[in-house]
Amino acid sequence: MHPIPLTTYTAGNKCTGDVCTAVSDAGAQFKINGDHFDNGAVTLIVNRNNGTRLATYSVKAGPHNGYAGASFGYQTTMWDPKSGFHEACTGGDDSYIQAYDPNSQRWSERLPFKHDCH
Numbered sequence: 245m246h247p248i249p250l251t252t253y254t255a256g257n258k259c260t261g262d263v264c265t266a267v268s269d270a271g272a273q274f275k276i277n278g279d280h281f282d283n284g285a286v287t288l289i290v291n292r293n294n295g296t297r298l299a300t301y302s303v304k305a306g307p308h309n310g311y312a313g314a315s316f317g318y319q320t321t322m323w324d325p326k327s328g329f330h331e332a333c334t335g336g337d338d339s340y341i342q343a344y345d346p347n348s349q350r351w352s353e354r355l356p357f358k359h360d361c362h
Contacts, residue, residue: 248278248343248352252324271327274357279315281305282347286316290359292339298322298359305345325361334361 252272276288283306290299299322305314337356344351 248276248341248355250341250355250357251275251277252327253319255319272324274320274322274324276301276303276318276320276341276343277316278305278343278352279308279311280313281315281343281345283307283314284347287344287346288318288341289344290320290322290339290341292359293337293356298339322359325358 251274253275254272278286284304286303286305288299288301288303289297290301291297299320301318301320303316303318305316308315335358337358339359340354340356342351342354
């Protein structure tokens with residue numbers, strides 16, 4: 245299992261039926277990516293460095309062209325504090341993400357990242 249990369253995305257308009265609303269352009273949100281997983285469920289956890297759980301996501305890894313093994317890309321609702329109109333960030337990474345593949349019973353390496361601005 246390879247390390248899981250963290251990228252960002254900018255949400256566009258959100259539509260329900262014929263009604264669309266613009267999403268704030270205040271910054272980008274995090275996208276958690278992974279490949280070299282087994283087909284099926286993968287659990288993503290987001291923790292502060294002190295162990296406090298911030299989020300848990302369930303994703304389905306499957307075959308995608310250009311990626312080894314089963315892969316996924318999960319768009320979170322977590323804002324990247326270093327983007328958009330957010331305050332300037334100081335300090336180091338304060339949180340991490342890990343992926344668990346229940347089919348192989350393996351955890352990915354911890355992926356450190358900045359969750360909060362201080």
